[in-house]
Amino acid sequence: MTGRVDTIARRGGERNGARQRPSGGVVDHLVLLKPRVMSLVVFTGAVGFLLAPGPVDWIRLLATLSAIAAGAGACGALNMWWDADIDANMSRTAMRPIPRGAVPPNQALAIGALLAAVSVAALGLQVNWLAAALLALTIVIYIPLYTMVLKRWTPLNIVIGGAAGALPPVIGWAAATNSLSVGAISLFVLIFLWTPPHFWALALCRSLDYERVGVPMLPNVVGPAATCRQIVIYALLLVPASFGPLAIPGVGLLYGSIAAACDAILLWRAFALYRLREAEESPRRKAAMALFAFSILYMFLLFAALLAQVLVRG
Structure with a gap:
């Protein structure tokens, strides 16, 4: 393992020049x-x-x-x-x-x-x-x-x-x-269903990288169109899961309103990407990156809303 990585590091240094100088700090x-x-x-x-x-x-x-x-x-x-x-x-x-x-x-x-x-x-x-x-x-x-x-x-x-x-x-x-309880499981399901569309959106933008190293990410195995379809499926599954935390005592209208708004934007982004599933790479890549960026904000906003409910609950 060490010898292989040392060889890779040397190649990286050749490819990236001075930026690749090791520091180890x-x-x-x-x-x-x-x-x-x-x-x-x-x-x-x-x-x-x-x-x-x-x-x-x-x-x-x-x-x-x-x-x-x-x-x-x-x-x-x-x-x-x-x-x-x-x-x-x-x-x-x-x-x-x-x-x-x-x-x-x-x-x-x-x-x-x-x-x-x-x-x-x-x-x-x-x-x-x-x-x-x-x-x-x-x-x-x-x-x-x-x-x-x-x-x-x-x-x-x-x-x-x-x-x-x-x-x-x-x-x-x-x-x-x-x-453990239903509330804890609802938080698990929320993140579990959010992860595939979040990561596959990024994988659509990095498919050449994954192809180069032989990692079978979904776009490289089934193609962009099928990947966009799977993203929409998981986004649709995520919508009801996003309301699961309402089962937790003290979580109510504030969280539900933010979840509904975030779900609407996420679905809009997912369907916008799906409409470009057969399009040229550049517009599809742009839509995928927009979905990826919003998916990060989506998760932050939902958990920030849950935190706000904790503060309101006192």
Whole structure:
């Protein structure tokens, strides 16, 4: 693995010139943990914790979010360690620390493994073992199942692997209550159904990258038209799922109104993309990127609305 990545790093340096000079500093190690993904994971985990019934234990919340952040960082480091070979040959990921030679692969593996073990153990010891088991399940789904197997073998990779990204609010809920309920499951289903259209919209824009490295993302396997159809199907399924959190006590009109507005825009974007399924690549790519960008805002707005309901509930 190390020799292969070193070769890839040299090729990356030749391709990107001076920008590829390794540094291996604090910033590179932070990038290894995928901080943008980590921030979203911590945010949804916090909302799940705060939505759970009962008084808020702020010390427990801090311990929970610290463990979730460490677990997310572990997933980022282990994902970059395993995927270094394909990352080096994709324009979106070629500047990551391992392909660039800034962080040695074995160091990334050690960091990821340590963070994974510490995050699960700390959550179990400081909070409860149900939440720790769910965090361990998240790591297992994302690394051995999605990263090491599904991503390179099936176009359903993101559908099944998306369960990892949908678990953080459930972890937060379990940390607060040491139990699960319909409310926690509704948060899981919301993110689970949101993930495929979100990621497939990006995959439509990066299909040449995925084709180059042999990763069977849906557009490369079934084509753009069928992918646009699947995006619409999942967007339609997402609409009723977005109202699932209304089953949580204290979640009401504020959240429902924002969810309805966001659903309308998401469906408009999805159908606009579907109408261009047979069009030339440029307009379809533009529509796909518009959907991808809004899908990020969609998830943020829904969870921000849920957080607002927590504050209103007092």
